[in-house]
Amino acid sequence: MRIPPCIRHIAWLCIVCAMLAKTLAAPASLALPTDNNHLFQGESAQFYMYVNRNFEGKTSRPWKAGTYGFVRNLKRTEDGVIGTRFHEGIDISPVKRDKANRPLDDIRTIDHGVVAYVNNSASNSTYGKYLVIEHGWDSGPLCSLYAHLSEITVKAGQRVNKGQKIGIMGYTGTGLNRERSHLHLELNLLLSTQFDSWHAKHFKGSKNHHGNHNGLNMAGLDIGSFYIAQSQDQTLTIPRFIKSKQVYYKVTIPRNGPLELVTRYPWLAKGDHQVLTPSWEIAFAASGFPVSVAPSKRPVTAPTVSSVRKCLSKHEYHTKEIIRGTGYRATLSEKGKRFIQLITSEHAPAAVVE
Numbered sequence: 245m246r247i248p249p250c251i252r253h254i255a256w257l258c259i260v261c262a263m264l265a266k267t268l269a270a271p272a273s274l275a276l277p278t279d280n281n282h283l284f285q286g287e288s289a290q291f292y293m294y295v296n297r298n299f300e301g302k303t304s305r306p307w308k309a310g311t312y313g314f315v316r317n318l319k320r321t322e323d324g325v326i327g328t329r330f331h332e333g334i335d336i337s338p339v340k341r342d343k344a345n346r347p348l349d350d351i352r353t354i355d356h357g358v359v360a361y362v363n364n365s366a367s368n369s370t371y372g373k374y375l376v377i378e379h380g381w382d383s384g385p386l387c388s389l390y391a392h393l394s395e396i397t398v399k400a401g402q403r404v405n406k407g408q409k410i411g412i413m414g415y416t417g418t419g420l421n422r423e424r425s426h427l428h429l430e431l432n433l434l435l436s437t438q439f440d441s442w443h444a445k446h447f448k449g450s451k452n453h454h455g456n457h458n459g460l461n462m463a464g465l466d467i468g469s470f471y472i473a474q475s476q477d478q479t480l481t482i483p484r485f486i487k488s489k490q491v492y493y494k495v496t497i498p499r500n501g502p503l504e505l506v507t508r509y510p511w512l513a514k515g516d517h518q519v520l521t522p523s524w525e526i527a528f529a530a531s532g533f534p535v536s537v538a539p540s541k542r543p544v545t546a547p548t549v550s551s552v553r554k555c556l557s558k559h560e561y562h563t564k565e566i567i568r569g570t571g572y573r574a575t576l577s578e579k580g581k582r583f584i585q586l587i588t589s590e591h592a593p594a595a596v597v598e
């Protein structure tokens with residue numbers, strides 16, 4: 245059968261539009277934020293900024309402490325030597341310095357987006373001067389965060405293109421000196437839009453200067469590994485990357501309605517959310533990054549750890565102190581209970597009726 249030319253044109257137009265929409269929505273190969281591209285040359289020691297370490301009397305300057313994960317505050321445990329302090333992002337070394345050893349590297353966006361937040365006060369955050377860019381990918385609003393800058397050259401609300409200059413590297417914030425100047429880069433999910441009221445409830449007397457873009461309200465994914473994985477598979481999306489992450493623990497919570505987190509990131513939904521069950525079961529990576537949310541038939545009256553990876557040492561070392569116990573025994577710590585309140589908005593007065 246012969247297809248009329250106008251129909252063929254419309255069909256082609258639809259295909260092109262669909263391809264364009266996909267290109268705009270997905271994080272098509274993220275750009276590196278500085279001129280340091282040693283990551284893709286396999287030269288990790290030149291890409292990541294080291295940390296000055298003193299462990300069991302031995303000093304060292306390991307670049308691995310600049311990667312994402314439990315890479316800091318080493319402890320000898322029944323599970324061997326493990327890092328007990330979590331690093332939410334990656335630390336990228338400067339490639340240009342002036343005669344006084346100050347970094348000169350331009351900081352650029354990893355993709356197009358909108359400047360969601362700018363903190364120009366070096367003293368009111370451990371991040372020093374930092375900014376957050378929200379990316380409208382089809383995986384929901386993900387936020388890249390650029391910290392310890394000496395100068396920020398964009399304003400909140402401004403649209404930015406991929407690779408656009410947004411600031412200059414520095415050493416503002418906590419625990420840095422000129423020698424260890426670096427860019428701290430994160431790629432985050434937003435945990436809650438009710439952060440301010442959660443903060444006011446649990447941190448009485450301390451002011452939240454950063455609205456929803458406070459570091460406590462963002463869960464970072466392993467952006468260093470994502471760069472490498474995406475360089476090997478250009479079709480890789482954030483949801484697919486997250487699905488491959490190992491689950492450390494699951495928490496079952498009473499089901500009081502749809503979770504805001506799942507509404508914002510629908511790809512977190514696992515199983516049939518239309519089937520009414522008494523509970524939700526949320527799976528977390530060791531970092532507390534939510535990996536999936538599934539309906540659960542197990543009735544609970546309060547958030548309960550329903551599954552945990554076995555370890556010989558204390559779970560608190562492996563989970564940012566969110567889980568307590570050892571082996572298959574595990575309970576939520578007070579910090580863990582607060583964390584679950586934040587991501588379920590259970591601290592907020594109004595419960596949503598499904």
Ligand SMILES: [Zn+2]
Pocket residue numbers: 331333334335428429
């Ligand atoms: Zn860092």
